[in-house]
Amino acid sequence: MAVPPIAPPTRLLMGPGPINADPRVLRAMSAQLVGQYDPAMTGYMAETQELYREVFGTANEATLLVDGTSRAGIEAALVSLLHPGDRVLVPVFGRFGHLLVEIAQRAGAEVHTLSTEWGTVFAPEQIEEAIRAVRPAMLAVVHGDTSTTMAQPLDALGDICRQHGVLFYTDVTATLGGNEFESDAWGLDAVSAGLQKCLGGPSGSAPLTLSPRAVEVLDSRRSIEAGIRDDHSPVRSDPIRSNYLDLAMILDYWGPKRLNHHTEATTMLYGARECARILLEEGRAAAIERHRLHGDAMLTGVTGLGLSTFGDLEHKMNNVVGVAIPDGVNGDAIRGELLTDYGIEIGTSFGPLHGKIWRIGTMGYNARRDAVLLTLAALEQVLRRAGAPVTAGGGTGAALEVYGAAA
């Protein structure tokens, strides 16, 4: 079989992620490998931990990368912190809430859910009431759910969790770096993320942080791998159900013991490290403001074209907007034309929103003025060809007004 060298077509990825990687990240990832215990490598690991402490807004010693995509980080947190039979409360406001439910169920937890209509979020009182009723060991909630574009406010939940002795976990894959998030100030015990959204990297590495309270839970479940200990008796009767995603073991690898576990995915680590460097060079606050600005320009732009947006805009993430597909328009055909003729990708949607909305992202490396304006210009053209009523120049004009006001 003759397979040619890799040569991807040029795409501007304006969906809900993954988006184009920052070229700096790709260059960092082309660096040559060093050995797993080379002082240079353990130095890079320590630097990466320090960088992600700042990215997450935490002093947690237990800050590291899980070697897999963002859902590997989610599963690592849930399978490592939940004992089979533990009760967990999951407020579900979109697809990724369902994912937390499913992963927790497979970990053997007793899962209780709260539901709300897609496009809305929960009030802290609703969650506190459910915590009183369920008395869970953990509250597990997605911060931003790209399936609905909503961001669940988390800042009031940490205190509630402490009061009721509940571990507080969130997945910030879709929000980190582009929306306000403060791990320590908001009282999080476990947080996992991915690189492929506002951090401007490729999927495949999951930054994760654990509070001392979460580490205590791990300490009670820690075991040492048979292949590197002398005593080969069976694993303890209540082991963490995964070896690969056992955070107690992964901590022993990243921590001062440096106990051998997996072989660190060095190239992904180089990428994760560069993502954090780029974010912190810009400054967290500036990066969030940039996402707010370009997200606002995109939202104002699609409205200016005459399109409607989806969901409670008060709680929209900065980096993605749901756009109602106009009546009589084939949403997938529009997406196909945008990709084929303009090289621009926007997102489809899942579940109850499938066929009803597109999702347009402005995040990471692509939270840029030219990316927003090109997308609006191209969208106007394909909508007009499809016979949809659009305001000529209305998209870019409205976006430029947002930029003008900001300049």
Next chain:
Amino acid sequence: MAVPPIAPPTRLLMGPGPINADPRVLRAMSAQLVGQYDPAMTGYMAETQELYREVFGTANEATLLVDGTSRAGIEAALVSLLHPGDRVLVPVFGRFGHLLVEIAQRAGAEVHTLSTEWGTVFAPEQIEEAIRAVRPAMLAVVHGDTSTTMAQPLDALGDICRQHGVLFYTDVTATLGGNEFESDAWGLDAVSAGLQKCLGGPSGSAPLTLSPRAVEVLDSRRSIEAGIRDDHSPVRSDPIRSNYLDLAMILDYWGPKRLNHHTEATTMLYGARECARILLEEGRAAAIERHRLHGDAMLTGVTGLGLSTFGDLEHKMNNVVGVAIPDGVNGDAIRGELLTDYGIEIGTSFGPLHGKIWRIGTMGYNARRDAVLLTLAALEQVLRRAGAPVTAGGGTGAALEVYGAAA
């Protein structure tokens, strides 16, 4: 925190892996991303599947990448194919046999082991006898265990497994591309690998293949994720215990249904694709012969220096040799000096061999004449400085004779 750009020191990685990545692989990984369902991306996925069919020696439709390091591939195979309570037989001849035991135990399987002294392998008759006694659902065995440098012969085991109705799984992370391996001809049902050994890539992607018989097991355990189906009833009562490593779901993502699961780690996929292209351009047989030649030169070279090798050389992998640390020599000090003064890394060892042997690899991009000769030359210098008796020029001289004979 000011963290400088990535700039790893130059290292020649001659341990048991990871080794230096082929620069072609790193260049392929610097290509820009495309969307997850872009026709270019699904095309790359299909090409990668086809390439790895050839690399594994299989016609298995179910050939794909697991997004994690090689142990993610191992765990995906075991947790997806074993029901809790299933009996599994693991012949243990080194550290990674213990790893299979541990992962299978955590998956809830009833694990039975066979043991042999480190540095030896099993006769097929021993394994068949144990299969008769245990009547397992699966035989799980490591092909090459870098901890002992041994390769377990597998070619006779497929027939035995078929005869007894046993699924046959092996981990070929350490051997694939550098040692003979034939998935279909040897009767394998499940095989997992990694990029960081003879394939010359970075850790972080686990190629995996499943026979139709293995896929049948998955079919009986398949579920569709709540977030992308309409019916939100709980997952089935006997779900695969992991969502991230659920091969039935991962197959639905790689297969024609293209059901959304994780966000493919595109950069790692570019790397895995290039690793296979490089191997198949050279030709599998030529690559194996190259590993045999350079492995032989290294073995002959260390012997020529006056050092002893470890284990049953009849069953040694081509790509790594165990070298006895001479009496009175501090093994770690020698390794440190090699790294600091010559930029060359060789491996330490685990468990019963810790402090007794070094492990020196010749694999992937580093299965090269200059890499072998430089390593032998430097090793001679550091051993002499440490006061160990070495034959001046004995290492490179003996290796050159091997090369001369081959020329």
